[in-house]
Amino acid sequence: MEQQYIDLYKQQNDSIKKHSAAVMNDSRDASFALFQKLGFPTSALENYKYTDLKEALSVDYGLNINRISVPVNPYEVFSCDVPGIHSYLYFVVNDAFYPVNDARNNVLPKGVIIGSLKEVANTHPELLKDYYGKLSTIKEDGLIAFNGAFAQDGFFMYVPKNVVMDRPVQLVNILRSDVDFMANSHNLVILEEGAKAQLLVCDHTVDDVRFFANRVTEVFVAQNASYEHYKLENTHIKTTNLATLLIDQQASSKVLANVITLHNGVTRNTIEIDLDGENCETLLCGMVIADKKQQVDNFTSVIHNKPNCQSRELFKYVLDDMSKGGFTGKLYVAKDAQKTAAFQTNRNILLSKTAKMRTKPQLEIYADDVKCSHGATIGSLDETAKFYMQSRGISEEEARLLLMFAFTNDVIENIQIPALQDRMKLLVEKRLRGELSKCEGCVICQ
Amino acid sequence: MLQIKNLHASINGKEILKGLDLVVRPGEIHAIMGPNGAGKSTLASVLTGNTAFEVTKGDVTFNGKDLLELSPENRSREGIFLSFQYPVEIPGVSMVNFMRSALNEHRKYKNLEPLSATDFLRTMREKKELVEMDNKLANRSVNEGFSGGEKKRNEIFQMAMLDPKLAILDETDSGLDIDALRIVANGVNKLKRPDNASIVITHYQRLLDYIVPDFVHVLYDGRIVKSGGKELALELEERGYDWIKKEVDEAI
Ligand SMILES: Nc1ncnc2c1ncn2[C@@H]1O[C@H](COP(=O)(O)OP(=O)(O)OP(=O)(O)O)[C@@H](O)[C@H]1O
Ligand SMILES: [Mg+2]
Numbered sequence: 001m002e003q004q005y006i007d008l009y010k011q012q013n014d015s016i017k018k019h020s021a022a023v024m025n026d027s028r029d030a031s032f033a034l035f036q037k038l039g040f041p042t043s044a045l046e047n048y049k050y051t052d053l054k055e056a057l058s059v060d061y062g063l064n065i066n067r068i069s070v071p072v073n074p075y076e077v078f079s080c081d082v083p084g085i086h087s088y089l090y091f092v093v094n095d096a097f098y099p100v101n102d103a104r105n106n107v108l109p110k111g112v113i114i115g116s117l118k119e120v121a122n123t124h125p126e127l128l129k130d131y132y133g134k135l136s137t138i139k140e141d142g143l144i145a146f147n148g149a150f151a152q153d154g155f156f157m158y159v160p161k162n163v164v165m166d167r168p169v170q171l172v173n174i175l176r177s178d179v180d181f182m183a184n185s186h187n188l189v190i191l192e193e194g195a196k197a198q199l200l201v202c203d204h205t206v207d208d209v210r211f212f213a214n215r216v217t218e219v220f221v222a223q224n225a226s227y228e229h230y231k232l233e234n235t236h237i238k239t240t241n242l243a244t245l246l247i248d249q250q251a252s253s254k255v256l257a258n259v260i261t262l263h264n265g266v267t268r269n270t271i272e273i274d275l276d277g278e279n280c281e282t283l284l285c286g287m288v289i290a291d292k293k294q295q296v297d298n299f300t301s302v303i304h305n306k307p308n309c310q311s312r313e314l315f316k317y318v319l320d321d322m323s324k325g326g327f328t329g330k331l332y333v334a335k336d337a338q339k340t341a342a343f344q345t346n347r348n349i350l351l352s353k354t355a356k357m358r359t360k361p362q363l364e365i366y367a368d369d370v371k372c373s374h375g376a377t378i379g380s381l382d383e384t385a386k387f388y389m390q391s392r393g394i395s396e397e398e399a400r401l402l403l404m405f406a407f408t409n410d411v412i413e414n415i416q417i418p419a420l421q422d423r424m425k426l427l428v429e430k431r432l433r434g435e436l437s438k439c440e441g442c443v444i445c446q
Numbered sequence: 447m448l449q450i451k452n453l454h455a456s457i458n459g460k461e462i463l464k465g466l467d468l469v470v471r472p473g474e475i476h477a478i479m480g481p482n483g484a485g486k487s488t489l490a491s492v493l494t495g496n497t498a499f500e501v502t503k504g505d506v507t508f509n510g511k512d513l514l515e516l517s518p519e520n521r522s523r524e525g526i527f528l529s530f531q532y533p534v535e536i537p538g539v540s541m542v543n544f545m546r547s548a549l550n551e552h553r554k555y556k557n558l559e560p561l562s563a564t565d566f567l568r569t570m571r572e573k574k575e576l577v578e579m580d581n582k583l584a585n586r587s588v589n590e591g592f593s594g595g596e597k598k599r600n601e602i603f604q605m606a607m608l609d610p611k612l613a614i615l616d617e618t619d620s621g622l623d624i625d626a627l628r629i630v631a632n633g634v635n636k637l638k639r640p641d642n643a644s645i646v647i648t649h650y651q652r653l654l655d656y657i658v659p660d661f662v663h664v665l666y667d668g669r670i671v672k673s674g675g676k677e678l679a680l681e682l683e684e685r686g687y688d689w690i691k692k693e694v695d696e697a698i
Binding site: 391394396398409 | 496519523528534535543544548555587
């Protein structure tokens, strides 16, 4: 499976580099060498036990190395899942940043730069060079290495010192192609000291073909900065979506990440948050609603390298039909990360006998003065509660719905953008009712 | 209104109700007393359609309908209400959403439009006052973290909201302090009308001072073995159940 991509890289090496930027090319060959060594991860690997890519990788995907423009104007075809969010809106179509042509994006706060990673890498290389690949190239992970070799562009955001973004930023990844297609994009987010930003990443599919997306996002959150990252996936069943989110937190910074999978095919979220300064706060949440043959694996690591940091993790899954869920909660507390407080919860509801959930806490604690806890449960809906509701005249279906909604509610409550929170309540309810929480831009889900 | 004939029910293959007969007419209050484990709560569960119990024999009709054929939700919509001996906590489901869903499903069943938000909130307020329920409780998740007495009061609040034809109160008095007992009993009495009825399951004569029964039945070993007027409750309070057990055993 790897061989065709290895050949492709060798043949197209010049084109790949020509259509990217020097800063990105600097580490490209090294990433490729690492991919050659590691290959694609298989479920035989401990870290990929719950993700099986064999079938998805057997498909012959097209890549757009020569950056031929895709005939779609997302500003016209896309209608947002979250109306009323008033975001700064950007698109990555497949793996190319789409030129900004929306007037309201032009009034970013002073000094903020948002745009194509490739372009900014060419126009402001000094801005990127200390950051690009700093978190990703050190990982021994075949998918991340593959991304380092093949990603040519992506989304870039820079928020300078003490600048507070006045509106959320929204990045919509649209997968659009007439043939089975592979997209590799790399995103880079830099928040300088005291900066504040919220990013909502939405994943959508437009065409009824097989998609394979492998995206890496690196986020640097400097001292006293505050960053919120929301990922909302609403893709079709033929999508393989591999998303790596790597966040580095400096002293007294705050991070909230909320990763919501409403509809998908095969999804793997690899999330690693490194706490590299004291007094950091981290809240990492996620939610999965899956049915049919959907698969979602959230592999999370929270790394406490410095003392006096707090992290909380909360993941909830509702699995129906033949769907499969995986959760890994890795918590690492370094020897001198004293006074760490770290809590992790994963709760799961299986609605059918054929749905499967596998959950694994993985705690490595080397400091002695810490408060850590973890808990995981797998259950079905509370029958007693359901009967109680029915005995008050609520139909069985409605009772199930209320219970499932209640179950996911605390994850939604952790959304700090009011319009997004309201919208999520509605989308989750619709999703639980079995109506697809469709986005109008999506022909498959209509 | 309610006719139970030769009702047999079992759980996990163990027979609990062993040929129970009972007739309740509109306007009547029936008290059911009996030793622990006799099957009182089982009767309530069977009447409300709890699928944990299997009805193996017998008939139950409610206002002319075959009750055992109805789903739990339709029994409720037909006007049966159970105040649970052990009310269930439902974290994450707010009292308001719970009650709104319940009330509107009742209305839909009767081909009525859903209540407007203002009408609904007004009804909530009125009924809360009836059982003197704390506002804070109504803003929380259903029964979550409620004290024993608060849960019981919440049951009567729900009863007031749903306005049932037949209310079954399963040990609603247990866990209530003296003042709460009076408030809850008053609430029940205020909801009393000539066209509705109640079955009051209790261990204590005390409650029957407030809610005065027309009939008192003794449920023992899955059957009603003795019935009488309200004075039977006084006699049971005084003499316990041994003499009845003896009577039953001698009759066999
Ligand atoms: N799930 C169950 N499995 C097995 N036996 C059960 C189950 N539920 C109830 N029983 C049994 O059924 C019998 C009747 O129980 P029930 O709760 O109806 O009694 P009760 O008359 O309400 O008693 P109490 O006065 O203590 O409330 C008891 O012996 C009880 O142990
Ligand atoms: Mg009982």
